[in-house]
Structures are given as structure tokens and as C-alpha cells.
Amino acid sequence: MTGWSAGGSFPSTMNSLENAVWSALKSVQDPEIKRDVVALEMIENLTVSGSGDVSLKLVLLTPADPLKEQFRSDVEAAIKKVSGVRSVRLELEARVRTANRGLSHQGGARAPGVSSIQGVAHIIAVSSGKGGVGKSTVAVNLATSLAREGARVGLMDTDVYGPNIPTMMGITEQPKIEKTADGKEFFIPPIAHGIKVMSMGMLIDPDQPLVWRGPMLHSVIQQFCHQVQWGNLDYLVVDMPPGTGDVQLSLAQMVPVTGAVLVTTPQEVSLQDVRKAYAMFDKVKIPIIGIAENMSYFQPDDSDKKYYIFGQGGGKLLAQKFKTELVGQFPIVMQVREGGDYGRPITVSHPEHPVSQAFGAFARRVARRIAIMSAEGIDPNQLVQIGKF
Numbered sequence: 001m002t003g004w005s006a007g008g009s010f011p012s013t014m015n016s017l018e019n020a021v022w023s024a025l026k027s028v029q030d031p032e033i034k035r036d037v038v039a040l041e042m043i044e045n046l047t048v049s050g051s052g053d054v055s056l057k058l059v060l061l062t063p064a065d066p067l068k069e070q071f072r073s074d075v076e077a078a079i080k081k082v083s084g085v086r087s088v089r090l091e092l093e094a095r096v097r098t099a100n101r102g103l104s105h106q107g108g109a110r111a112p113g114v115s116s117i118q119g120v121a122h123i124i125a126v127s128s129g130k131g132g133v134g135k136s137t138v139a140v141n142l143a144t145s146l147a148r149e150g151a152r153v154g155l156m157d158t159d160v161y162g163p164n165i166p167t168m169m170g171i172t173e174q175p176k177i178e179k180t181a182d183g184k185e186f187f188i189p190p191i192a193h194g195i196k197v198m199s200m201g202m203l204i205d206p207d208q209p210l211v212w213r214g215p216m217l218h219s220v221i222q223q224f225c226h227q228v229q230w231g232n233l234d235y236l237v238v239d240m241p242p243g244t245g246d247v248q249l250s251l252a253q254m255v256p257v258t259g260a261v262l263v264t265t266p267q268e269v270s271l272q273d274v275r276k277a278y279a280m281f282d283k284v285k286i287p288i289i290g291i292a293e294n295m296s297y298f299q300p301d302d303s304d305k306k307y308y309i310f311g312q313g314g315g316k317l318l319a320q321k322f323k324t325e326l327v328g329q330f331p332i333v334m335q336v337r338e339g340g341d342y343g344r345p346i347t348v349s350h351p352e353h354p355v356s357q358a359f360g361a362f363a364r365r366v367a368r369r370i371a372i373m374s375a376e377g378i379d380p381n382q383l384v385q386i387g388k389f
């Protein structure tokens with residue numbers, strides 16, 4: 001058989017050229033995961049013609065990968081270096097992978113009662129210890145920025161006492177209720193700015209006070225997870241209520257949360273609360289994706305001077321202390337507040353604004369950190385600990 005491929009249709013020179021291309025591809029590594037693109041199953045449909053024309057598909061780990069262009073040029077360059085290659089035709093695609101190992105960050109096995117939301121690859125909790133630091137603002141702009149990168153995104157508002165998400169996303173309609181063939185009812189989430197959204201604010205009269213106890217909260221979260229037709233999503237962003245209470249625990253017990261983004265302002269009192277939130281997530285074994293520092297400073301339009309209204313450096317310190325990463329920093333900008341009030345997030349209404357760019361970079365970093373987590377269950381914070389970043 002030597003000299004011919006298994007099908008007997010290609011001469012040996014062809015085979016060895018294809019082999020050489022595969023070997024070259026193995027030299028292209030993900031700089032953070034430290035594995036090559038072949039091992040990460042990022043190469044598909046590789047064909048090499050008799051005259052040395054190579055075509056292949058490069059399947060990124062997330063559509064929001066900040067290293068997209070680097071991968072493309074590294075892969076192209078590696079193939080072009082192979083002697084006998086005449087041209088390279090590369091098609092770029094992205095497929096968000098879930099951790100097929102189950103939940104290794106939760107001790108290798110899924111806790112009893114935890115079942116994933118069908119079709120949802122990753123659940124991202126946006127949380128903080130303290131109220132009013134900008135969780136909902138960060139959650140909304142994370143969702144819109146991920147969608148802008150081409151990801152399929154949902155946004156779940158678990159703040160049942162103060163549901164701001166419908167206002168921030170400009171949703172006034174109610175979710176439709178449909179029945180399955182066997183009579184089960186489920187919600188069809190309204191779509192705003194390309195994102196499927198579910199919130200208690202769509203179901204209740206906003207002027208009526210809501211007095212609920214833990215078990216009822218638990219059942220709302222249960223319904224939001226399992227009785228909403230989320231469809232296929234790459235990321236479901238979950239806006240959490242302030243504090244470290246029942247909702248956080250319910251969510252952790254119900255669905256496999258990929259990780260949490262902790263939002264803080266730079267000031268000490270907010271940081272103390274984030275420490276509490278960190279301890280809570282640690283207890284329920286939800287990894288921390290990173291720290292987002294909001295209201296970092298204010299810079300008037302007509303000046304270069306930055307005013308550090310809530311202090312300076314808090315997010316960075318916290319990230320260092322907990323051996324995680326500062327994944328975003330957002331200044332105080334009037335259009336951010338206006339965007340929230342008028343239902344058009346700044347990332348949608350002013351995508352070129354520097355703060356929208358900062359939200360975009362943050363979303364890409366979050367997506368990358370999740371891709372790292374999913375590649376064989378590596379906790380990205382361990383990479384920080386062992387100094388690989």
C-alpha cells in the first residue's frame with residue numbers, strides 16, 4: 001500500500017505533503033492553553049491538491065476570540081512555509097465548546113440536581129457583593145458585545161426585586177407562553193438588540209411591591225432556567241441581584257455555571273463586598289472568570305484629566321489578591337447611564353465610543369477565559385498562579 005493513501009487514489013508525494021501540512025499545523029499553539037491547533041481540534045476539512053493548493057477550515061474556540069487574526073496569520077504562515085505548498089485558502093469559523101468533561105471545576109462530577117440548560121453552552125454570572133456598582137450595566141453590555149462578535153447570546157435577569165433589564169434593553173412586551181405536545185408550558189423570550197431576554201420585570205406590575213421568600217425565588221430561577229425556550233446559545237449572561245443570597249445559591253444548585261464576573265467600583269467598601277462574593281462563589285465551586293472594575297474614573301469631554309472619583313487601583317488589587325484577572329475597566333460616562341435609561345445600551349447606540357470599545361475588549365477577554373476553562377477543564381486562574389499569563 002505504500003505510495004498510496006487508504007483509498008488508493010493519491011500518490012505518495014501527495015500524502016507526504018499533507019502530512020507535512022499537518023505537522024506544520026502542530027507548530028501553531030494557543031498561547032494561553034499551550035496546546036496546538038490540531039490537538040484543540042481547530043482544523044477541519046483540510047485538503048491538499050496535487051499541485052500544492054491547501055484549503056482548510058480554522059474553527060475558533062469562540063467567535064469573540066481576540067486572537068482571531070493572530071490564529072489566521074499564524075496558521076497561514078505555518079502552512080506556506082511547507083515546501084511544495086503553492087497556495088492556502090483558509091475559511092474561518094467559530095464553535096464554542098463546552099467542557100465535555102462534565103464539570104471538572106466542580107470536582108469532576110456534577111452535583112446532584114444540577115442539570116444544564118439544553119442548548120446553552122456557557123452560563124456567565126455577573127455578580128457583586130454591593131448594590132448599584134453597575135452589574136446590570138455590565139451584564140447588558142457584555143451580552144450586546146458578545147452578540148456583536150457573532151455569538152448567540154441570552155440575558156437572564158435574576159434580580160426579581162429590582163428587575164432593570166427590560167428597561168435597559170428597551171423591552172416592553174411580555175414573553176409569549178406556548179405549550180409542548182405533552183402540555184408543558186414554556187416562555188418564548190422576547191428578543192432585543194439580537195439577544196433573548198427573560199426577566200421578572202416582564203411578568204409583574206412594576207409598581208407593585210414584591211414580597212417573596214427563598215423557596216419562591218428558587219422556583220422562579222428554576223423556571224427561568226428550564227422553562228424558557230432559550231434555543232441554542234453560546235453564552236447566557238445572568239444578571240444577579242446584589243449580595244450573596246438565595247438567588248446565587250439557587251443558580252449554583254440548579255445549573256452548571258461556567259464562571260462569574262465580579263463587578264466592583266474602585267472604592268474600599270465595594271471591594272470588601274466583592275471579597276464576600278468571592279468567598280461565596282468559592283464555596284459553591286463556581287470559578288471566577290475575572291474582576292470588572294466599573295466607574296473607574298471620570299474624564300470630561302473637554303479635558304485630558306481623569307478624575308478618580310471612587311479611588312484608584314481597587315480592581316487591580318483585588319484581581320491580584322484573588323489570583324484572577326482584571327478583565328475590564330469602565331469609566332463613568334453619561335451615555336452609559338442614558339443608554340440604560342432609554343433601552344439602547346451604549347455598545348449598540350455608540351459602538352465607536354471608547355467605553356463601548358472597552359466593553360468589547362472585556363467581552364472578548366471573558367470569551368477567551370471561558371475557552372481556556374473549557375479546554376480540558378483548566379481553571380484560567382491556575383494559569384495565573386503558575387505564572388503562565
Ligand SMILES: Nc1ncnc2c1ncn2[C@@H]1O[C@H](COP(=O)(O)OP(=O)(O)OP(=O)(O)O)[C@@H](O)[C@H]1O
Binds near residue numbers: 136138242330333
Ligand atoms: N460606567 C458608568 N457610567 C455612568 N453610569 C453608570 C455606569 N455604570 C452604571 N451606571 C449607572 O449607575 C446606575 C446603577 O447601575 P446598575 O443598575 O447597572 O447597577 P447594579 O449593580 O445592577 O445595581 P443593583 O444592585 O441595584 O442591581 C444606573 O443608573 C446606571 O445607568
Ligand SMILES: [Mg+2]
Binds near residue numbers: 135159239240241
Ligand atoms: Mg442590577
